[in-house]
Amino acid sequence: MTRGKPREKSEKQIQNEILAMIKAEPNLFAFKASDRVNRGIPDIIGVAKDYFPSFYATDGCNLIVTRTGAVEKSAGKMFLIEVKRRGGKPTDLQMEMIRRFTAMGAIAFIAESVDQARQRLKTHGLLG
Numbered sequence: 031m032t033r034g035k036p037r038e039k040s041e042k043q044i045q046n047e048i049l050a051m052i053k054a055e056p057n058l059f060a061f062k063a064s065d066r067v068n069r070g071i072p073d074i075i076g077v078a079k080d081y082f083p084s085f086y087a088t089d090g091c092n093l094i095v096t097r098t099g100a101v102e103k104s105a106g107k108m109f110l111i112e113v114k115r116r117g118g119k120p121t122d123l124q125m126e127m128i129r130r131f132t133a134m135g136a137i138a139f140i141a142e143s144v145d146q147a148r149q150r151l152k153t154h155g156l157l158g
């Protein structure tokens with residue numbers, strides 16, 4: 031029996047694709063978090079070695095050159111990704127976690143696909 035629509039990817043499949051993408055990026059390290067113990071924790075917790083906000087240039091290692099020409103060492107930047115199936119909605123607790131991590135200076139966002147995750151990592155300066 032054939033179905034008209036291809037089956038949507040499960041959240042688990044999307045998580046695995048995002049983790050594989052991150053694993054291939056030397057600037058990033060991340061792992062799958064379990065919310066069995068910590069309810070509402072985002073699915074993926076990671077850190078970027080170099081952090082490239084748009085107003086910085088980089089010399090190719092983790093030294094950054096600011097607009098004024100000062101050179102400083104780039105600090106690692108924590109990031110968290112809440113993965114959802116297409117059209118999936120985060121719970122109130124998940125949104126609260128994203129807000130709290132963001133308030134503490136981490137980068138936290140929701141992604142529905144590996145492409146979206148990559149784009150957000152770039153937008154936030156975690157990928158070149």
Ligand SMILES: [Mg+2]
Pocket residue numbers: 041073112113114
């Ligand atoms: Mg999730």
